[in-house]
Amino acid sequence: MRAAVLHTHGEPPSHADHPDPVAAEGISIVRVTAAPVVPLDLLCASGTSYFGQPKLPYVPGVQGVGVVEQSEVVSPGTKVFFATSAGMAAGDGSFAERCAVPDADLVVLDTPVPDPEVAALGLSAVAAWMSLTWRAQLRAGEQVLVLGGGGAVGQVAIGAARVLGAARVVALIRSDAARERALAAGADEVVAFSTDVDELTTRLGAATVDVVIDPVFGVAATAAARVLAAGGRLVNIGGSGGDAATFSSSILRSRTASVLGYTNNAITPEQRRDAVTAVLQHAATGAIAVAHETVTLADIGAAWQRQATGETSGRLVLTI
Known part of the structure; x- marks a missing residue:
């Protein structure tokens, strides 16, 4: 699959081929449609956070939106929001065409809010x-x-x-x-x-x-x-x-x-699910929103640099 792959701590990831994730017990495979680039992604990738240095290479991305491809708990084709521990623990994140996600971290979505907007809120x-x-x-x-x-x-x-x-x-x-x-x-x-x-x-x-x-x-x-x-x-x-x-x-x-x-990090998956659901109910009416712009996965290097320097007009969201 294509992904944003980090090879050096403190440097931007590059758009490259990367092994596909594999489903396992308690792990679902999500085809990613949108993922925001957030300060936590850069902090983890720097290798200077209190989480320690993540093992290289890895795919950053601590959250995303997508469609379930394989799962024992959610029907394939279901749209979901998900969180990952990329950069904080071993494993890859959301900046890829597919992502392996613990079943407990899937939030089933039933909303008219477009995927990039859901990701920007996140x-x-x-x-x-x-x-x-x-x-x-x-x-x-x-x-x-x-x-x-x-x-x-x-x-x-x-x-x-x-x-x-x-x-x-x-x-x-x-x-x-x-x-x-x-x-x-x-x-x-x-x-x-x-x-x-x-x-x-x-x-x-x-x-x-x-x-x-x-x-x-x-x-x-x-x-x-x-x-x-x-x-x-x-x-x-x-x-x-x-x-x-x-x-x-x-x-x-x-x-x-x-x-x-x-x-x-202190809330439960159930609290996260309820919060996402509540916010999206109001986002659907326009009462809650985040200014954002979309960039393609292939442009991850430039997007990463813009996030690092604050040269953005809102949340940067990768569309995949």
Whole structure:
């Protein structure tokens, strides 16, 4: 089969021939139709992540959409979303014509949402949805602040907060393009980022928020924690803006506020399935979406480089 094959840690994968996956007990074979290129793919392939160096060569791709070809639990021809452990454990991922997937990681799809859009939403949508519902336990009428509002997680968090009944959704953004994406996702207000934490706190200060969804951390999280309401919850998903933030003990205690962590690795396959299903129900109506563009599998090298340098207009999705 044709695949994106990584031969050197830290270098882009190349479009090449690769052995077909083999079905086994508990393993289904999926013909891949779409797979997003996400930061986790690049991190794992770098060989510098806490997962260790993946054995080479291997096919990256931690998630995808496709059609089941062989399976003992799902009928052939069934459309599915799936997650993989490519780069985190032995085995190949979704950047190929076919992928071997543990049966438990198949999510059967019954949606009119096109495959590339499903892939663009993917695990970013799971993180946003679960952070709001499971970790923050968002209640209707609360106010939400989304850090990194122009990113994939941020866009889903904005849309999800609205369908879950948030009274107001504010997005923190870094660029004009991110501003447009956040507004298109449904943000009531956008706030421009500042590296000066006091200045950023002032910009955010007009809104006291109940829930912060944070894929950024760093200065953004430091400022956001200062504007939490009584009983407020900040849920951290990632650290694209830095690995450390500073929180005031007096603010957290006086407001009985919470700082919570979240990772998709901590949820069950059933929770992942339910989150994907819920998000796609709203995506089908246009209430939740992620800006994306499609590229062919043969163009994986250029797509990888664009993801690495941030030269994208949205989520990059390989069509296969």
